[in-house]
Amino acid sequence: MAEATDVQMLSFTARSVPLVFQQNNRARRIIMRLDYGSSRIVVVLPKRTSRDEGKRFVLSNKEWIAERLDQLPETVPFEHGAVIPFLGVDHRIRHRPNARGVVWCEDQEIHVAGQEAHLRRRVADWLKLEARREIEMRAHAKAEQIGRKIKRITIRDTKSRWGSCTSEGELSFSWRLILAPRHVLDYVISHEIAHLKEMNHGPRFWKLCGELCRTVNASREWLEENGTELYRYGR
Template structure:
């Protein structure tokens, strides 16, 4: 694996090819703390590396924005729907994972705790998002063909022409009004596959809480959500 050196740290450089790309594209994968270089057709990795090296200041600036990772382990504090919750290992308890009084309780062997917390958060995201998405779609007379919950890197949600929606499970870490806005945004695309005034009017109807407030929160705190579980 190619590495870039930044003072006392090394950052992985990941190459991806995209025949439709017209130029070299560079972005930071916040989840993996790596630099992704998208290469157009007939562009070598060496050219991609030179491009990255010529933009080390840009990379360093964004790396400095990355907060320290917070693994899922006993005693760690993670947000759940925007509220801080402490993970508690309950070795002798029955069940798997449950939430109460500001704590995420995890039964069983401690070595299984990270996986169980991740699976529980993803399941909660699916439940919360699906309920909101289907209610909003019904309100505008549209049908969702599929809802996927993923660990997306470049966007919080997406919508296809076929009516398939996809969302990041990490939205369950954000405040409810932020999650509700992202769901409303993608459902609005079922009717308006654009960002026209009609789209934003519909988006505001589907997510009554201030859209600007949610967008500002994502701009200021969105990258922080990638620190959890790393």
């Protein structure tokens, strides 16, 4: 398993980007990728490869990095007036300092009571709670449909995958799926539930996945085209 060992800053004309080195003894070559979730460059180093070698590799590909940094979408913080997707539908955040309660959704608006200093955290907490509610409801229903049981469901802010499933029946999902359209959320849940029965991506797995979700192809295409956009929000 790769493990972060060092963080440096890589400077460009208009910005500086964190450069994270990870050592992975199973890697056969230096691997470089842009982490869209945290806007950082991750460099995976094979066994007996120094960070200096890794940095030289990065500098030789600086133009490639610059091009991808330019493609990063503009961030949208959780603040009054911001428009964010909720289950794929745009909602505007409204700060209601004198209102009672915490956060509620009404007429495509997300209302946030209390002090402005707490607004960002409250919106994030509300979205994570909604993600858990929606995911748990759908996941348990689908697991029952195929005669399997879920040991545990974890909601995280994952960077490399939207969901995962272990052989012990432990599922993990990104809370950012609550920002995606319902059919995309449903597909990711169906995908991981199918793994409870088929721990592979063979024909039987995809057949079962299709039985659990009617929009497999369309949802996969949506994630490929729009998935990185979900990392714009709350940053």
